[in-house]
Amino acid sequence: MARIDTVIFDLGGVLAATGRHSDFTARFPNADPDLVKSILIGDYGADSDHPWHRLERGEITMAENRALNKDALAAAGIEVPPPPPGGAPMFRFLPNEPVVQLVHDLKAAGVRLGVLTNNVAEFRDGWRTMMDFDALFDDVVDSHEVGMRKPNPAIYQLALARLGADAGSTAFLDDVQSNVDAADRVGMRGVLVEEDPLPAVATVRDWAGLA
Numbered sequence: 001m002a003r004i005d006t007v008i009f010d011l012g013g014v015l016a017a018t019g020r021h022s023d024f025t026a027r028f029p030n031a032d033p034d035l036v037k038s039i040l041i042g043d044y045g046a047d048s049d050h051p052w053h054r055l056e057r058g059e060i061t062m063a064e065n066r067a068l069n070k071d072a073l074a075a076a077g078i079e080v081p082p083p084p085p086g087g088a089p090m091f092r093f094l095p096n097e098p099v100v101q102l103v104h105d106l107k108a109a110g111v112r113l114g115v116l117t118n119n120v121a122e123f124r125d126g127w128r129t130m131m132d133f134d135a136l137f138d139d140v141v142d143s144h145e146v147g148m149r150k151p152n153p154a155i156y157q158l159a160l161a162r163l164g165a166d167a168g169s170t171a172f173l174d175d176v177q178s179n180v181d182a183a184d185r186v187g188m189r190g191v192l193v194e195e196d197p198l199p200a201v202a203t204v205r206d207w208a209g210l211a
Contacts, residue, residue, distance in 0.1 A: 013175030045178030
């Protein structure tokens with residue numbers, strides 16, 4: 001297999017150990033997690049008018065999204081937990097150390113690096129302080145800033161174009177299978193990052209020719 005020269009990373013669940021969908025459902029320990037997930041984020045493999053999808057495209061605010069969630073959860077008989085004390089964020093962005101080390105190793109090897117994240121404006125200050133994105137990455141595509149979200153093929157093509165990268169020599173890492181599948185469909189080499197990131201890290205190291 002030809003060596004890759006570009007790697008694009010998702011944020012939550014990939015560069016960050018937190019931000020996986022299970023972090024959302026964990027806030028409702030007494031409810032069916034599949035039901036909570038369907039209410040909070042909908043069918044994540046679709047690009048629809050679900051409030052969370054609209055939030056990730058920058059069409060509504062977090063406050064508007066929370067109000068819609070509260071009504072939908074109440075209609076399903078699910079009690080909304082109190083907000084974190086002192087206005088703390090819903091979850092903290094904590095670095096996924098094996099993946100962060102991979103970033104540094106790829107950077108040292110001269111591999112082109114990008115970020116492609118489905119994200120929201122209100123989370124930006126939290127994740128931007130997690131690591132030095134400007135120094136480590138050649139480009140960051142944030143869904144709410146560009147008005148598109150994964151799995152829309154156009155956002156993958158935008159990420160490739162902004163990096164000047166060829167899809168066939170680009171690895172894409174994400175913790176959501178539907179996003180990985182969408183990357184594959186545009187010709188990228190998708191890698192699913194599971195809760196144990198080491199197999200994904202090993203795959204990318206091999207493709208990049210790192211010892």
